[in-house]
Amino acid sequence: MNVLGRGQAMYIKTIASAMTLALVMAPGARAQTKPRQDEGYPLAGQGLGGKTGPDTWMSRWAEDWSFLRDPGKRKHALDALKYVPLDEGGQTYLSFSMEQRLRGDYYSAIGLREGAPSQAPEMYRLFVGADLHVGEHFRAFTELAHASINGHGVTTRAPAQEDKARVQQAFFDVAGKWNGADVGVRVGRQDFQDGPQWLMTTRENANMHFTLDGVRAWAMGADKRISVYDLRYVAESTGAFDDGTDDSRRVRGVTVGLRLPVQGDIYFDPFWINARDQAKRWGAQVARADRHYAGAHLYGTRGALTFDTAAMYEWGDFGSRDIRAYGAYSTFRWALSKDGLRPAVGFHADITSGGGGYGTGTLRNGSLLYGALPYFSWATWFGGANYIDLAPTFQFSPTATTSVALEYQRMWRQRQDDAVYTGPGAAYAGTQNVDGRHIGDLLRLNATWRPHRYVSLTARAERFLAGDAMQRAGYGDATFFGGWVTFRF
Numbered sequence: 001m002n003v004l005g006r007g008q009a010m011y012i013k014t015i016a017s018a019m020t021l022a023l024v025m026a027p028g029a030r031a032q033t034k035p036r037q038d039e040g041y042p043l044a045g046q047g048l049g050g051k052t053g054p055d056t057w058m059s060r061w062a063e064d065w066s067f068l069r070d071p072g073k074r075k076h077a078l079d080a081l082k083y084v085p086l087d088e089g090g091q092t093y094l095s096f097s098m099e100q101r102l103r104g105d106y107y108s109a110i111g112l113r114e115g116a117p118s119q120a121p122e123m124y125r126l127f128v129g130a131d132l133h134v135g136e137h138f139r140a141f142t143e144l145a146h147a148s149i150n151g152h153g154v155t156t157r158a159p160a161q162e163d164k165a166r167v168q169q170a171f172f173d174v175a176g177k178w179n180g181a182d183v184g185v186r187v188g189r190q191d192f193q194d195g196p197q198w199l200m201t202t203r204e205n206a207n208m209h210f211t212l213d214g215v216r217a218w219a220m221g222a223d224k225r226i227s228v229y230d231l232r233y234v235a236e237s238t239g240a241f242d243d244g245t246d247d248s249r250r251v252r253g254v255t256v257g258l259r260l261p262v263q264g265d266i267y268f269d270p271f272w273i274n275a276r277d278q279a280k281r282w283g284a285q286v287a288r289a290d291r292h293y294a295g296a297h298l299y300g301t302r303g304a305l306t307f308d309t310a311a312m313y314e315w316g317d318f319g320s321r322d323i324r325a326y327g328a329y330s331t332f333r334w335a336l337s338k339d340g341l342r343p344a345v346g347f348h349a350d351i352t353s354g355g356g357g358y359g360t361g362t363l364r365n366g367s368l369l370y371g372a373l374p375y376f377s378w379a380t381w382f383g384g385a386n387y388i389d390l391a392p393t394f395q396f397s398p399t400a401t402t403s404v405a406l407e408y409q410r411m412w413r414q415r416q417d418d419a420v421y422t423g424p425g426a427a428y429a430g431t432q433n434v435d436g437r438h439i440g441d442l443l444r445l446n447a448t449w450r451p452h453r454y455v456s457l458t459a460r461a462e463r464f465l466a467g468d469a470m471q472r473a474g475y476g477d478a479t480f481f482g483g484w485v486t487f488r489f
Contacts, residue, residue, distance in 0.1 A: 354386025
């Protein structure tokens with residue numbers, strides 16, 4: 001596996017820049033291992049991605065099991081595998097992780113075409129990881145993965161859904177601490193989520209997680225942090241251990257995090273991202289794309305309110321054409337009660353610019369990097385470009401281990417002279433030639449149940465009611481169902 005690919009000089013510069021900033025933030029000389037510390041910058045603002053359970057994270061490297069050094073805290077059957085000491089003092093240890101997920105989906109009409117056949121894929125994935133800590137300064141993490149897909153109507157097997165065997169992550173950290181600020185460098189294959197969920201996630205919905213090859217560096221004080229990174233995409237394939245580095249696609253950037261001095265836990269993260277793709281498609285054109293994102297991410301909790309918002313301006317070049325685009329995203333939830341059903345109400349509202357996808361002038365379509373497509377649609381039918389939505393939400397918990405979320409989402413296209421796009425960014429053919437801005441409505445349900453510490457069940461349903469922009473181009477209503485059981489320790 002070519003972990004770094006080309007551009008090693010840029011990686012060295014990235015490391016040097018981040019470590020210089022770290023020294024400026026907090027000069028000093030005491031060492032520590034973790035890129036996150038409970039007594040330092042709060043975990044909620046460190047860009048680690050989401051949690052999947054009481055003590056598990058979507059990114060397994062974000063977990064810290066060193067507390068099991070105390071035998072009195074080992075209370076569960078598999079705790080012996082979460083902390084395996086390799087020396088007498090327990091400073092060198094291994095932590096193992098595993099996830100198995102069995103999933104089934106149903107799509108009533110492939111491609112939303114009226115009269116199109118249905119599809120019912122059956123999917124399985126297996127992740128196995130090992131996290132090695134050597135003393136106070138070094139850490140190595142490896143995660144292997146396997147995924148398969150079969151079922152009714154499945155004719156293609158993309159690497160995101162099927163891979164015989166993959167080194168999903170393989171990196172090492174060198175970390176330290178200077179006067180209370182955690183600093184470190186990570187090199188290798190890794191998942192990276194330090195940005196708004198609309199731009200960066202692990203691709204949890206798919207069978208395989210989304211990972212990249214390269215380097216990241218960080219510095220974290222008590223109320224501020226910085227993250228610098230330079231990463232290449234993985235050249236995904238369906239064979240065994242044949243996923244190398246794709247040097248034609250690159251993402252790099254800087255995120256600065258600030259914990260605001262206000263009531264509650266609120267974080268403000270300005271960011272700059274540069275994404276390059278040597279063969280990006282928009283409409284009927286394929287060309288080299290060089291796109292910059294400059295924006296800010298504001299999120300956190302205050303009392304009963306939880307919110308997550310981001311806004312960005314995008315510019316660059318697509319072949320010989322200019323890029324000028326924007327996007328703004330927001331989600332709000334108010335907890336009505338902490339007792340009983342624990343009801344909560346809220347909404348999300350989003351807009352990404354459109355225009356030029358089928359033209360010759362300035363390209364004005366907003367573009368997601370590898371963001372959370374199920375945020376817009378469980379079936380990934382829509383979102384990410386030339387798109388507006390407004391969706392009231394309601395959530396409640398019938399029991400202490402279950403949660404149900406309901407949503408009604410109304411969708412429009414921002415420019416009716418441009419196409420309607422799928423979540424991954426492909427155009428619905430012909431929609432660029434018809435009038436109408438109303439894409440349609442989505443009725444959505446998500447339910448989860450955790451019957452055991454290591455087991456969770458998820459069910460999703462989505463009904464699409466086609467609007468005039470889709471109907472006039474020959475597209476119609478559709479239904480999606482999905483369900484899976486996950487074993488994770």
